[in-house]
Amino acid sequence: MSEPLRAGDPATIGGHRVLARLGAGGMGVVYLGRSGTGALAAVKVVLPELADEPDFRARFRREVEAARRVVSPWAVAVTGAEPDAPTPWLATTFVPGPSLGEAIRRSGPLPTSSVGALGRMLAGALRAVHAAGIVHRDVKPANVILAVDGPRLIDFGIARAEGSTALTASGLVAGTPGFLSPEQADPRLERLGPPSDVFSLGCLLAYAATGRPPFGEGTAEAMLYRTVHDEPDLTGVGTDGHGDATTDQLPALLRECLAKDPAARPSAAEIESRLAGATGLGGAWLPEHVVRDIADRSARMLALPDIEGTVVDQPGAPQVPPPGGTSRRRVLALAASGTVLAAAGGGAAVWAVSRDGGTPSTDDGWALGVHADLSGSGKDVGQAHERGVRLAVEQHNARGDKPFELRLRTADDRGTQQRAKAAARSLVRDGGVLAVIGPTTDEAVDGAVATYEEAVLPMLLVKPGAFRLVGRQYRAPLHCRPLVYALGFLIAMHLTHHKGVSYPGVLQDRTADPVAWQVTQGVVDGMRKTRKRFYPRVAPAVLDDLGPHVKDILGAKVDAFVYAGTAEGAAGVARDVAAAEFDGLRAATEEVAEPAFLDGAGSAAEGWLIGTSFVDPERMPKAESFTRAFRERFGSPPGRYAVEAYDAANLAIEELVSGARDGRPPERADLAKSLRASRYRGITKSFVFDPEDGRFEEELCYLHRVENGEFRFLGAVPGPGEE
Amino acid sequence: MALRRRTRTRTGVRLCGGALALTLLVTGCWGGEDDSDDAPGASPSPEQSEGASPAQPDNAFLKFVHDPSRQPKNVAQAVRIARAVAAKPEDWGAGYVKSDNYESGPGRTPELNDDCVWEQQELPDSEFASIVRRSELPAKGDAGPLRVSAVVTVHRTQESARREMARTLEEPLRCPDQQLNGTERITGLRSGGDLSPDPSGDTDYLQESGELHSDLPGSPHPYVWDVARTGTVTLAVAVEGANGYEKSEVLATGSKALGIMAAKVSLHMGVRK
Numbered sequence: 001m002s003e004p005l006r007a008g009d010p011a012t013i014g015g016h017r018v019l020a021r022l023g024a025g026g027m028g029v030v031y032l033g034r035s036g037t038g039a040l041a042a043v044k045v046v047l048p049e050l051a052d053e054p055d056f057r058a059r060f061r062r063e064v065e066a067a068r069r070v071v072s073p074w075a076v077a078v079t080g081a082e083p084d085a086p087t088p089w090l091a092t093t094f095v096p097g098p099s100l101g102e103a104i105r106r107s108g109p110l111p112t113s114s115v116g117a118l119g120r121m122l123a124g125a126l127r128a129v130h131a132a133g134i135v136h137r138d139v140k141p142a143n144v145i146l147a148v149d150g151p152r153l154i155d156f157g158i159a160r161a162e163g164s165t166a167l168t169a170s171g172l173v174a175g176t177p178g179f180l181s182p183e184q185a186d187p188r189l190e191r192l193g194p195p196s197d198v199f200s201l202g203c204l205l206a207y208a209a210t211g212r213p214p215f216g217e218g219t220a221e222a223m224l225y226r227t228v229h230d231e232p233d234l235t236g237v238g239t240d241g242h243g244d245a246t247t248d249q250l251p252a253l254l255r256e257c258l259a260k261d262p263a264a265r266p267s268a269a270e271i272e273s274r275l276a277g278a279t280g281l282g283g284a285w286l287p288e289h290v291v292r293d294i295a296d297r298s299a300r301m302l303a304l305p306d307i308e309g310t311v312v313d314q315p316g317a318p319q320v321p322p323p324g325g326t327s328r329r330r331v332l333a334l335a336a337s338g339t340v341l342a343a344a345g346g347g348a349a350v351w352a353v354s355r356d357g358g359t360p361s362t363d364d365g366w367a368l369g370v371h372a373d374l375s376g377s378g379k380d381v382g383q384a385h386e387r388g389v390r391l392a393v394e395q396h397n398a399r400g401d402k403p404f405e406l407r408l409r410t411a412d413d414r415g416t417q418q419r420a421k422a423a424a425r426s427l428v429r430d431g432g433v434l435a436v437i438g439p440t441t442d443e444a445v446d447g448a449v450a451t452y453e454e455a456v457l458p459m460l461l462v463k464p465g466a467f468r469l470v471g472r473q474y475r476a477p478l479h480c481r482p483l484v485y486a487l488g489f490l491i492a493m494h495l496t497h498h499k500g501v502s503y504p505g506v507l508q509d510r511t512a513d514p515v516a517w518q519v520t521q522g523v524v525d526g527m528r529k530t531r532k533r534f535y536p537r538v539a540p541a542v543l544d545d546l547g548p549h550v551k552d553i554l555g556a557k558v559d560a561f562v563y564a565g566t567a568e569g570a571a572g573v574a575r576d577v578a579a580a581e582f583d584g585l586r587a588a589t590e591e592v593a594e595p596a597f598l599d600g601a602g603s604a605a606e607g608w609l610i611g612t613s614f615v616d617p618e619r620m621p622k623a624e625s626f627t628r629a630f631r632e633r634f635g636s637p638p639g640r641y642a643v644e645a646y647d648a649a650n651l652a653i654e655e656l657v658s659g660a661r662d663g664r665p666p667e668r669a670d671l672a673k674s675l676r677a678s679r680y681r682g683i684t685k686s687f688v689f690d691p692e693d694g695r696f697e698e699e700l701c702y703l704h705r706v707e708n709g710e711f712r713f714l715g716a717v718p719g720p721g722e723e
Numbered sequence: 724m725a726l727r728r729r730t731r732t733r734t735g736v737r738l739c740g741g742a743l744a745l746t747l748l749v750t751g752c753w754g755g756e757d758d759s760d761d762a763p764g765a766s767p768s769p770e771q772s773e774g775a776s777p778a779q780p781d782n783a784f785l786k787f788v789h790d791p792s793r794q795p796k797n798v799a800q801a802v803r804i805a806r807a808v809a810a811k812p813e814d815w816g817a818g819y820v821k822s823d824n825y826e827s828g829p830g831r832t833p834e835l836n837d838d839c840v841w842e843q844q845e846l847p848d849s850e851f852a853s854i855v856r857r858s859e860l861p862a863k864g865d866a867g868p869l870r871v872s873a874v875v876t877v878h879r880t881q882e883s884a885r886r887e888m889a890r891t892l893e894e895p896l897r898c899p900d901q902q903l904n905g906t907e908r909i910t911g912l913r914s915g916g917d918l919s920p921d922p923s924g925d926t927d928y929l930q931e932s933g934e935l936h937s938d939l940p941g942s943p944h945p946y947v948w949d950v951a952r953t954g955t956v957t958l959a960v961a962v963e964g965a966n967g968y969e970k971s972e973v974l975a976t977g978s979k980a981l982g983i984m985a986a987k988v989s990l991h992m993g994v995r996k
Binding site: 506508510513514517520521524535536537538539540541542 | 885886888889890892896897913914915920924
């Protein structure tokens with residue numbers, strides 16, 4: 001997107017020396033220019049063919065006049081315009097910071113205190129915009145630039161495509177899905193009023209607080225549909241403990257902003273006054289790491305050739321000397337990122353949508369994706385994945401010797417197969433995403449795999465453990481955990497090496513098939529390997545009662561009991577086994593390691609051994625520094641699968657870095673191949689894969705034992721020789 | 724023990740197309756090499772899954788929905804259905820003929836006893852009727868003969884049919900080696916479950932495969948035992964490999980016949996579209 005100047009590009013526009021091309025869109029080209037006084041400006045030049053349309057110049061003039069009336073410290077100022085020039089142009093102050101969207105992708109959601117302050121200032125900007133008789137129509141994270149003293153709203157409606165339909169067959173909308181109001185989904189754009197901007201502001205603030213748009217992600221159609229029909233998902237807004245009396249009302253205020261009925265929404269002025277007390281914590285409106293990011297980004301922008309030494313005259317633009325050794329190539333890559341795209345204004349709206357339509361774009365730089373259930377029934381696991389990967393990405397970005405920065409791009413599928421496809425599409429379309437950690441549920445894997453496979457976008461599976469994707473026809477999946485078959489095999493080996501175990505019983509509960517079947521195959525193979533006799537039973541799916549099966553197995557005088565099935569089923573089995581005063585070893589696998597087992601079985605769960613692919617990092621000396629860093633970053637202990645996701649992310653990062661040439665990471669398909677050939681020593685395990693099918697090759701099973709109503713981590717199942 | 728309703732946790736993922744018949748006709752879900760290597764990580768036999776389309780076929784033949792009103796009420800109706808469904812020589816393909824001892828049943832059925840030997844038993848009370856039909860593709864030169872059989876059992880209830888499927892899965896767990904009759908013995912039998920279980924619970928599919936030791940030249944040969952359930956009816960086909968037939972042909976032969984039988988059950992007992 002950002003390129004060196006081309007042959008046809010002007011050397012000067014309206015007294016601005018043109019320094020670089022920032023972007024191009026449906027309405028024209030945006031240049032970075034320097035005015036006669038040395039100030040940097042974003043100079044938008046309108047396409048000549050548009051300028052020739054009969055009423056264009058009149059409208060352009062009206063809009064510029066209106067924009068000049070917008071007076072707010074939080075809206076970029078129009079510094080010059082020539083509607084009647086042969087090629088009409090418009091200049092605004094140039095803010096070299098990252099866009100809000102970019103900052104959140106890189107550093108995560110903002111603390112509640114910052115969201116409150118952001119809301120107050122942006123509401124002030126919108127109040128000024130609305131007072132000037134303008135409706136912005138494209139309030140979104142990419143149109144908010146962050147500076148140390150506050151945000152800047154850019155691109156308020158000047159020379160932007162008019163009259164586009166909200167949604168056509170080709171997916172073109174005026175605006176950005178995810179941040180559109182319900183009335184923008186309606187093609188009658190002329191009826192849009194200020195409440196539409198308020199709705200978008202609500203979406204933007206929810207995004208700032210949680211890192212995800214309140215109506216989810218996915219295709220434009222799906223997001224628009226949810227915007228019109230669904231309630232917003234505000235889970236996580238204002239719950240980080242960084243709020244105060246003013247920001248405590250944030251969830252309620254956002255809900256009002258997101259009312260379907262425009263008349264029910266508060267005005268921008270009302271939002272501003274209700275958030276008057278939101279000033280951030282300790283005088284700084286942004287957390288320190290975001291401020292550092294702004295300074296870093298601004299410094300690199302200023303390192304553009306021909307800009308060095310330029311005096312920046314904007315309030316708050318940090319005066320940071322450019323870091324040494326920045327190559328032009330790297331700077332241009334950075335210039336292609338969100339800041340500049342956002343400055344390109346009107347065109348951005350069209351680009352954002354055309355990205356949905358087809359060719360992947362790498363405009364925002366390289367990224368790791370997280371595909372997870374972040375808001376459905378599996379959100380604890382999904383959020384643990386997301387945090388583990390986020391920590392790995394942030395640690396990578398903090399390294400001095402990194403060949404490139406990585407951002408984090410998340411997609412939420414709420415654990416459903418249908419949404420998983422949309423989530424996968426959104427990650428595939430972001431051409432900067434080079435590998436994805438996730439999905440986090442089996443259902444979602446099924447919904448997503450075809451999409452990732454088509455793009456050969458590596459898909460690193462951390463939790464899903466069945467081997468159904470193993471097949472030579474797939475190139476994208478990489479199994480980053482032992483198969484459930486291996487868990488069953490090793491649990492069986494573990495049991496049969498115990499003294500006193502000579503005739504174990506095995507119950508396969510088909511309710512949990514195909515996983516229960518795979519576990520059972522492993523268990524049975526393990527027992528055969530050690531030449532143990534065993535007593536197998538298989539219960540039909542959704543049988544009302546497993547009791548007769550348990551009774552039959554115990555009646556065969558078994559001296560150990562393995563159950564392959566669900567957590568709920570295991571609870572009943574545990575009670576039955578306890579009621580029969582069975583005193584042999586009892587074991588199950590990962591699917592059972594859920595609260596439903598502990599709750600349902602009560603004291604009967606005590607002593608059960610559970611074979612898992614996951615560890616408890618807090619009880620693992622090797623994971624100590626991870627656990628410390630995690631707690632520092634997120635203020636809470638790592639959830640289940642966080643350290644496994646962290647390992648998987650670091651595996652991907654290592655391959656990206658080692659495969660980098662001239663500062664460019666490998667392509668997706670090359671990465672998919674090299675990942676399968678890689679060997680990586682993580683915190684939780686060593687990663688070795690079958691190069692043909694991406695299957696995890698290490699034979700590994702971790703043990704947990706239920707003690708005092710909790711799953712207590714015991715470490716890896718010892719190999720046969722180690723007992 | 725008090726009866727309780729257990730929540731069904733869906734772990735199944737539908738890679739092969741959910742409906743049974745599609746699975747069978749497309750033969751996409753199975754057909755991998757039988758990796759009898761007993762090291763951990765060795766794949767259980769049905770190792771390959773194909774295609775990622777969670778297709779819900781709209782073809783009436785391919786999606787069985789149980790219609791209780793078409794459930795047989797007595798043995799005579801059940802026998803009529805079993806005879807209509809059980810594969811005849813022409814269902815297996817051109818050139819197949821009836822074997823000696825072509826049909827048996829409907830009141831007796833083979834059962835695997837505690838010593839891992841198959842023997843004829845009286846039909847249990849929970850089953851209306853069971854028909855076995857044996858066919859073969861006669862030997863041609865060095866190839867063949869390809870011996871096949873089809874079994875149809877009409878149960879009184881879905882629960883009885885589900886229990887039979889569970890028993891079928893138990894068989895290779897307790898008896899990886901089985902004596903079929905005086906001359907035929909199976910070894911290394913492994914089972915597979917459907918990687919994409921039907922979420923409606925109306926259909927089910929399993930496959931077992933192993934090696935058949937017999938008096939045929941070139942023994943042992945591949946042996947496949949495909950079993951399906953559509954509603955209250957269980958269907959099974961056995962295909963015994965022989966010289967001149969690849970294992971993939973043996974697998975495909977069974978899948979095709981089972982698919983035809985499943986489609987016939989849909990015609991006779993499924994919800995009419």
